[in-house]
Amino acid sequence: MILMYTSFGCTSAIKAKAWLKENNLNFVEKNIQSTLLNKEEIKYLLQRCPNGTDDIISTRSKAFKTLGKDIDDLTVNDLVNFIQENPTVLKRPILLDHDSFVVGFDNDEITAFVPSETRNVFGNE
Numbered sequence: 001m002i003l004m005y006t007s008f009g010c011t012s013a014i015k016a017k018a019w020l021k022e023n024n025l026n027f028v029e030k031n032i033q034s035t036l037l038n039k040e041e042i043k044y045l046l047q048r049c050p051n052g053t054d055d056i057i058s059t060r061s062k063a064f065k066t067l068g069k070d071i072d073d074l075t076v077n078d079l080v081n082f083i084q085e086n087p088t089v090l091k092r093p094i095l096l097d098h099d100s101f102v103v104g105f106d107n108d109e110i111t112a113f114v115p116s117e118t119r120n121v122f123g124n125e
Helices: 011-022 039-048 062-067 076-085 109-113 116-123
Strands: 002-006 027-031 094-096 101-103
Touching: 002 011, 011 027, 011 109, 039 076, 039 094, 101 109
Parallel strands: 002 027
Antiparallel strands: 002 094, 094 101
8 A cells, every 4th residue: 555645735746646546556645734743654754765864854845944953963853853843844745655665746756656567567568
C-alpha cells in the first residue's frame, strides 16, 4: 500500500493522486494540515530520506524561514518537534511504500510504485 502525504491545494499532490488512480494503484492519503503527524512517523520519514533532510524539508517555506537557524544545528528531537509544529515545512507530496520513496510529482520517479512484473510487461511491448 502506498502512503501519500499531501496538503490542501497542492497541485503536485493532485497530479500524483490522479496518476495513482489511472494506474490502479491503491494508496492512503494523509493531509499534513488536517492530521497531526506523530513523532515516530516524522522520524520514519526522515530515516527514509536517501539524501538527508534536503529531500523533504522546504527551505523556501515560510515555516522554515521563521526557524531562524540552520537545519544542521538542530538535534533530531528538535527537528521532529519543529516539523510536528510546522508540517507545511515538508515538501509535498511525499509518497512511500515498503520499497520506494518519492517526493514531489515526477512522471518518471512515480513509476517506482508500479509493480516490477507490470513494468516488465510495459517494457517488452
